[in-house]
Amino acid sequence: MLITIPDVFSAEEVTQARAALDAADWVDGKVTAGYQAQTVKENLQLPEGHPVAVKLGEMVLAALARSPLFMSAALPLRVFPPMFNRYTGGGHFGTHVDTAIRAMASTGQRIRTDVSATLFLSAPEEYDGGELLVEDTYGVHNVKLPAGHMVLYPSTSLHRVTPVTRGARVASFFWIQSMIRSDGDRTLLYDLDTAIQRLAKDVPGNPAGVQLTGVYHNLLRRWAEM
Ligand code: NI
Secondary structure (H helix, E strand, O other): OOEEEOOOOOHHHHHHHHHHHHOOOOEEHHHHOOHHHHOOEEOEEOOOOOHHHHHHHHHHHHHHHOOHHHHHHHOEEEEOOOEEEEEEOOOEEEEEOOOOEEEOOOOOOEEEOOEEEEEEOOOHHHOEEOOEEEEEOOEEEEEOOOOOOEEEEEOOOOEEEOOEEEOEEEEEEEEEEEOOOOHHHHHHHHHHHHHHHHHHHHOOOOHHHHHHHHHHHHHHHHHOOO
8 A cells, every 4th residue: 555644744844854954964875775775776865873863753753653644554563763865966766675674773673664654855846856656566656745745655565766857855764564564454454444434424423333443453453463
């Protein structure tokens, strides 16, 4: 499932993040890429543990915690500390799949990457190119969102970022280990949760709503890995 979550960052948060990022020292993005990805990656990143990345990463995590849509779609167990990248002057990232297991630099704790996230911090008008293209069995999805909006997609997908031919594309990117490993199972729970929310709004107090909520939690209880 590929899903857009609007307004994860407010306009003020985007402005604050961009001021800090535009003044930061960036390094070659190959430092965090695996062997295959290194050969196709050409962008800049803030190093893991960079003070600006740590501070803004905490802002991202706080924003996720107040997003019911994120919680419902990702069913997060662990979130990798958010990282930040910048594409400019033809920078791009060729077709790759994200590394399956990543260790957090701070604690050494490993997470399995089930869901990949990109939080856009540049407005689409600020740059040409820089589309995130995600492949699934239905074809190729082209993602270029307003600043402050985020996309979630399965980490199992092949994806790429097209060359930025004007301006700069700044974003936060990170991974989530979900309580639900399978994208298909996670999508099913998301659809069920969405339907329950709609039912509660359209037909408040209907006993079927309680019964379906029970089904949701019992499926989660059956499938969740902690
Ligand atoms: Ni990737």
